[in-house]
Every structure is written in structure tokens, then in C-alpha cells.
Amino acid sequence: MNYDLPKTEEEWKAKLSPEQYAVLRQGGTDAPFKGALLNEHRSGMFACAACGQQLFASDTKFESGSGWPSFDQALPGAVKLIEDNSHGMRRTEVVCSNCGSHLGHLFNDGPTATGNRFCMNSTSLQFAEQDAKDLAAYRAKNQDQQG
Secondary structure, X not given: OOOOOOOOHHHHHHHOOHHHHHHHHOOOOOOOOOOOOOOOOOOEEEEEOOOOOEEEEHHHEEOOOOOOOEEOOOOOOOEEEEEEOHXXXXXXXXXXXXXOXXXXXXXXXXXXXXXXXXXXXXXXXXXXXXXXXXXXXXXXXXXXXXX
């Protein structure tokens, strides 16, 4: 996809709300159990709030009890993983592969066969409802890329 992305942090500040800028561009974190998308259960796609790139299908979302939207699998090529040793912890940061914005962290304690728990900030995401049949068609079309 070709996105018209801001090129400077000043342009990002102008594009995003102060809360979005703090999370997406400065690596902040939403308060637990407060995010608008924590209890989103409709069929659809979760995308990067900064650039609109699709990141997660709703059928990969699960209730982790952590207080943040959690997913067991990202769409192919949608995210990049970066070692994060900040705050005295060893974690894996998840960023949008298109714009580099901070989305959350990946943990290996997920309850599904992938073992993944992509713990995402609601502020980093936007949701677009999509009919379950359309989502299934998307999955079938991209099945060979799933890993």
C-alpha cells in the first residue's frame, strides 16, 4: 500500500491526537481496562491508528484478562518485532511495518496454538467492521501467507 505518511515528528503531532502521539510515536501505554477496543467483538479488521494499515483480523482476538486487546496472530507482514529491554524487562515490542508506530508488545503466554499474545494498545488501533463472510474470503485468499 502506498500511504501519504508524515515525514517529521512535527507532522505526526499535527496528524495525531496528543494521546495517540504519546502511544504511537513515543511508545506510551494505555491504562489497563480503559481502552475503547478492549471489548470490541464484532467481525472486522484492526488497523494502525497512525497510517491505516490492517494489522489483525477479529477472529484472532481473544480475552486475555490483561486489560489490553490481545491477538494470537498478526496479518502477514503487518508488524515488525523489536527487542525491548526498557523498564528493567526483556520484552518484544510490536510496531507497524508500514509507519513504524508503536502498537504494544508480544508475549509467548497466549492460550492458542500459536502461543502468542499480541498485547496491543487500543489507542494504537482503529477498527473497521467487516462481514464474517468477507473476513472468511480474505482469510482464504491469504491462506498461503499465514504462518
